[in-house]
Amino acid sequence: MPNPPPATPPWLPPLLVGGAILLLWVPLMLLTNWSGSQDLLARGNADCSSVFACAFQLRNPIIPSPPQLLRGFYQMATPLFSTDTVLFNGLITLGETLLGLALALTLGLLTATLLVMSRASERMILPWIVASQNVPIVALAPVLAVLLGQYGVQGLLPKGIVAAYIAFFPLSIGIAKGLRSVPSLQLDLMHTYHARAWQVYVWLRLPIALPILLTSLKISAAMALVGSIVAEISIVSFAGLGPMLLSRSYYSDMVGLWVIMLVAAGLGIGLVQSIDLLEKRLLFWQRQR
Amino acid sequence: MTNLTDPCLLTHSQPQGSPAPLVTVQGVSKIYPVLGRDPVVALHHVSLEVAAGEFIALIGPSGCGKTTLLRILADLDQPTQGTVQMAGRSPQQARQDRLYGYIFQAPTLLEWRTALQNVLLPLQVMNWPAAERLEKARTMLKLVGLELFHHNYPWQLSGGMQQRVSIARALAFDPDVLLMDEPFGALDEITREKMNLELLRLWEATHKTIFFVTHSIQEAVFLSTRVVVMTPNPGQIAQIIPIDLPQPRGFETWKDPRFFQLTTQVLESLREVYA
Numbered sequence: 040m041p042n043p044p045p046a047t048p049p050w051l052p053p054l055l056v057g058g059a060i061l062l063l064w065v066p067l068m069l070l071t072n073w074s075g076s077q078d079l080l081a082r083g084n085a086d087c088s089s090v091f092a093c094a095f096q097l098r099n100p101i102i103p104s105p106p107q108l109l110r111g112f113y114q115m116a117t118p119l120f121s122t123d124t125v126l127f128n129g130l131i132t133l134g135e136t137l138l139g140l141a142l143a144l145t146l147g148l149l150t151a152t153l154l155v156m157s158r159a160s161e162r163m164i165l166p167w168i169v170a171s172q173n174v175p176i177v178a179l180a181p182v183l184a185v186l187l188g189q190y191g192v193q194g195l196l197p198k199g200i201v202a203a204y205i206a207f208f209p210l211s212i213g214i215a216k217g218l219r220s221v222p223s224l225q226l227d228l229m230h231t232y233h234a235r236a237w238q239v240y241v242w243l244r245l246p247i248a249l250p251i252l253l254t255s256l257k258i259s260a261a262m263a264l265v266g267s268i269v270a271e272i273s274i275v276s277f278a279g280l281g282p283m284l285l286s287r288s289y290y291s292d293m294v295g296l297w298v299i300m301l302v303a304a305g306l307g308i309g310l311v312q313s314i315d316l317l318e319k320r321l322l323f324w325q326r327q328r
Numbered sequence: 329m330t331n332l333t334d335p336c337l338l339t340h341s342q343p344q345g346s347p348a349p350l351v352t353v354q355g356v357s358k359i360y361p362v363l364g365r366d367p368v369v370a371l372h373h374v375s376l377e378v379a380a381g382e383f384i385a386l387i388g389p390s391g392c393g394k395t396t397l398l399r400i401l402a403d404l405d406q407p408t409q410g411t412v413q414m415a416g417r418s419p420q421q422a423r424q425d426r427l428y429g430y431i432f433q434a435p436t437l438l439e440w441r442t443a444l445q446n447v448l449l450p451l452q453v454m455n456w457p458a459a460e461r462l463e464k465a466r467t468m469l470k471l472v473g474l475e476l477f478h479h480n481y482p483w484q485l486s487g488g489m490q491q492r493v494s495i496a497r498a499l500a501f502d503p504d505v506l507l508m509d510e511p512f513g514a515l516d517e518i519t520r521e522k523m524n525l526e527l528l529r530l531w532e533a534t535h536k537t538i539f540f541v542t543h544s545i546q547e548a549v550f551l552s553t554r555v556v557v558m559t560p561n562p563g564q565i566a567q568i569i570p571i572d573l574p575q576p577r578g579f580e581t582w583k584d585p586r587f588f589q590l591t592t593q594v595l596e597s598l599r600e601v602y603a
Contacts, residue, residue, distance in 0.1 A: 222436075224432055224434060227430075227432070228430070228432070231404070231423060231428070232449075232450045232453040232501075233423055233426060235453075238453050324440045324481055
């Protein structure tokens with residue numbers, strides 16, 4: 040009897056890719072920083088003695104070296120409970136993103152329900168939903184901020200609303216598709232019980248839409264994160280990764296920009312992974328198929 | 329009421345002196361329009377009267393309209409012509425009054441619900457009090473021999489067990505009529521015979537009126553009080569054969585010489601299909 044191949048732990052493949060990136064990091068860094076390093080050496084006022092050594096300590100490297108990045112992260116993450124750290128600002132952005140996702144999910148469920156309710160409502164609403172996605176978010180954000188500011192809405196909410204604005208599209212389209220994909224026999228079954236429309240919706244359509252809903256939520260989570268950072272940049276804000284990004288880029292602080300970028304990437308990965316976990320718990324009944 | 333001007337119309341009345349029929353099908357036709365071709369006649373002037381407590385087997389090859397007739401009884405399809413009455417009501421009214429339970433060819437269980445929760449579904453729809461519906465669902469699962477599988481999900485049950493859950497679900501709200509559309513068609517021979525015995529036991533215990541669609545001559549004769557033989561193109565009733573095998577039936581029935589006579593008789597009336 041052939042032995043089954045040894046099971047690969049799920050964390051191994053991504054870790055291997057991570058290792059490859061680390062291996063490529065230094066060569067790539069050397070390549071991109073080489074000319075800057077030559078200039079630095081030519082000026083003669085740096086405490087490095089070769090192009091190779093200088094490439095590790097440029098003030099504004101295109102790609103920072105591992106020690107530079109670690110030092111940059113340490114500087115931006117301390118003191119731990121200050122409101123200037125990249126972690127605190129990351130939390131602000133995360134809060135806006137989660138708020139946006141919650142709004143998008145509510146709005147998405149609502150529009151999806153309207154979309155599947157009747158052909159007429161679909162023909163009325165769908166073009167507007169599609170059109171809404173063609174408004175450049177960067178242009179829309181300040182308008183929304185001023186509009187909401189008039190009514191005293193400030194803080195996380197305006198950015199959450201911008202995040203929701205772009206995140207709700209995949210959700211409403213995905214949920215609508217899910218709500219429609221009920222097998223006809225199951226609809227017949229509910230019909231024989233003389234079930235009301237809301238009963239069919241809650242006990243049949245929603246559970247069947249759940250897998251597509253969660254997949255759409257993952258796409259939306261990434262979009263909402265981008266949305267809230269864009270909103271922070273285009274609406275005047277004092278906290279979040281967006282303003283940090285803006286000021287670091289003003290001072291061409293490449294190390295700082297890399298740190299912020301990596302924190303944002305970490306947030307995105309964390310969000311999608313959390314939804315993945317949620318999916319595994321909620322869709323236990325799909326695993327055995 | 330025989331319409332002599334129409335040779336296709338076959339009226340099969342109950343013997344004199346029996347109570348008023350529970351289900352009456354009168355001159356029912358169903359025609360499906362097909363784009364760019366001749367319409368398909370799924371049912372052609374079908375008439376049938378069924379008394380309460382009868383077990384009616386509908387048999388015939390694919391396309392003879394058995395399922396269509398069942399779906400019309402259940403108000404899942406509307407007849408093009410003719411009328412159907414169940415306990416003096418239209419199919420729509422009968423459905424709204426939850427007079428019948430429908431059992432599909434596939435178990436049609438909701439995968440995210442356990443066996444118990446699946447049986448609870450119709451009772452939830454019908455808004456039974458929580459304690460009462462739980463007790464009823466438990467009783468029903470016990471009735472179909474699944475008392476040890478309350479908390480199993482459909483994918484943790486065999487095909488036969490899944491179909492038993494769907495039968496328990498259809499019986500849960502105590503409808504007078506059971507409409508069964510080839511419920512055991514997907515099961516293996518041995519499981520099928522076991523399910524036949526269980527269904528007989530259920531029928532004897534509950535006195536339901538059952539309409540049972542099948543492809544199997546043996547199954548039809550073994551279970552029913554009357555076999556309705558249907559032929560296709562167009563779908564109509566060829567013959568109705570009363571089954572006078574003694575009740576209660578069981579293993580002995582399969583060995584009864586009368587059983588062979590009756591299956592042969594059903595086969596004979598299906599002859600034109602084989603020709």
